[in-house]
Amino acid sequence: MQKIILSAVLAAGLLPVSARADLPVYLDRSKPIEERVEDALSRMTLEEKVALCHAQSKFSSAGVRRLGIPEVWLSDGPHGVRAEFNWDNWDYANWTNDSCTVFPALTALAATWNPELSALYGKSVGEEARYREKDILLGPGVNISRTPLNGRNFEYMGEDPYLAGEMAVPYIQELQKNGVAACVKHFALNNQEKWRDNVNVKVSDRALYEIYLPAFKRAVQEGKAWSVMGAYNRVWDEHCCHNARLLNDILRGEWGFDGAVVSDWGATHDTKQAALNGLDIEMGSYTDGLATESMYGYDAFYLATPYLEMIKRGEIPESTVDDKARNILRLIFRTAMNTDKPFGSMTTPEHYAAAKQVAVEAIVLLKNNGLLPLDPAKYDNVLVVGENAVRILSDGGGSSELKAKDMFTPLEAIRETYGNGVKFAEGYRTGRPFFGWEEIIPDEILDSLHNEAVELAKKADVVIYIGGLNKNGFQECESTDRREYNLPWNQDKLIEDLVAVNPNLVVANISGNAYAMPWVDKVPAILQSWYLGTMIGPSMADVISGKANPSGKLPFSFPKRLEDNGAHHFGEISYPGIEIPGKGPQQEYLEDIFVGYRWHDTKKIPALFPFGHGLSYTTFKYGKAALSSKEMSDNGTITVTVPVINTGDVDGKETVQLYIQDEKSSLPRPVKELKGFRKIHLAPGQTTEVSFSITPDDLKFFDDSKHEWIAEPGKFKAMIGASSTDIRSTVRFSYK
Structure with a gap:
């Protein structure tokens, strides 16, 4: 001894x-x-x-x-340190000191389009993991949002590999400075929960290398992640956790991973x-x-x-x-034997401030006819409708469930902003969160809640609807996928009826996924609010009231219909797969590299709200982009610069996005691909120059016949935009 x-x-x-x-x-x-x-x-x-x-x-x-x-202690993440479990069962240990700060879900982090906030996020959650003496935090998740039905999309960083990689790297770097290992998950092609244990994914090497692997590669090579989690599913008939090609050939052989x-x-x-x-x-x-x-x-x-x-x-x-x-x-x-790591801290004011900063910048203003922001001096007869205004959204969801020390709900924050006279109607009810099954609420209760909300809406000056999805089974929950693209529990009918009796309706839904909006043309203002964690209420209230100017951008497309999504275009073989006796569920990614906005652009299927979209309470004017050169050599770099001015009357942040188009190539390519973005802050009337460096790597595609990345000589376009469809300036250059 x-x-x-x-x-x-x-x-x-x-x-x-x-x-x-x-x-x-x-x-x-x-x-x-x-x-x-x-x-x-x-x-x-x-x-x-x-x-x-x-x-x-x-x-x-x-x-x-x-x-x-010493032994190794792991904790679920990645947006908070999970409560302690018993040694050998799935019952919580009922400690009194294992509550945490609930940070916004990673989809919300991606919606900030702000790598500096990702670093702050990683630092903060790492401090909480270190305080709890954890050696591995199970996150971040960087799987691609292939279908809006995936029950775990809220844990990931959207549909674009470049965005996911840019946001994952600083998270990992700052997390690990606490002596806590990131465990990047779920490697790889874990893009659905239905049949997750044994679905066998067939995907082209091109789609694998261009879409589904880049964020993992950057997490390993740039983030220097100390651990990686294998996925449940099969790829090429082998389970991912002992898949020779994924783990031996790619992860360690091609990328040089030296972790566990x-x-x-x-x-x-x-x-x-x-x-x-x-x-x-x-x-x-x-x-x-x-x-x-x-x-x-x-x-x-x-x-x-x-x-x-x-x-x-x-x-x-x-x-x-x-x-x-x-x-x-x-x-x-x-980790465990690293004596240089800091002591860590838990649920501090600094962590709450970080969580709020991320949450505020994550909220996306999808539509606004001028109703927002709601000036508290002008509105005192406010009605809030929707269960998510009071629901504790850290509950449920599977392994992402967190024991919050505090949870400041939207209703509480709206009442603090607009006065205690704010009325509330539940509108619908979903039942308790369970893993893999659901509580059924009787129709007579749902009808009563619906009717009560509509009657109260007739008397209100403005209605704020806070519904959406939650972390119940068959919504956004580990082990189950969503059953439908529309909002559940008759919410679409409720929104239609509310706007029919009160045209001053703000829809501020909470979800980690896209959903159908059959009422989109009737509703004057729509906010996408995500799972924003401990500070969800104050963050939403600040944006609704105008105290904070929304600056989030969508990290994935919102299709008008489910069949407008590439994964669903080809039928069951593409999603969720087809069960074959003796072989289990088999699935083919038939949309190939055309995921998300790549599909919408190339197939000319407009999205309801496109990737990168997000409005502001101010306006930004883009000038004409300029190139440092119109020709690029093998080792050369071209700089593209564009002036941006805040033409409105309030401070605001804008994310300037760079897309590259290959005008002609030997293999099919998307119309454009994200290759850069910058988030800038401008005061009214202020102008700034935004610059991007373009290298030959930004021009490459993966040639699976040669198993190498290739940039072909030819003409390219650098496209500067406020979203994937709102392109403000385009310049051409050639690569020789």
């Missing part, structure tokens, strides 16, 4: 330098990390190395107690494949993500006793566990 304690003290750096003369290499932080890894590995038994590779509880894996190497691969809970299925194909830490097996392992025990995991026995029998090389142990030790030295 004394040796264990001494090793732990040495690892923590608590002894003076004079007492460290005979320090083992693995405990000496002055040594290069690879020397420490090899020294620790040389001292470990086979049993100890195998023990590193699988869970020892719901959210931890073993260290090496004999050597003073962690399985999603219950996503490991075979000992030999897990041993050979790149998985390091196996979590939650035999559970489908939910049940207890008690009937099996953690030693029965695929990478536990079965793995140990296969190594001893010579069926699997011992070198495989050495490689896994190296990756895990490297992770431990970066």
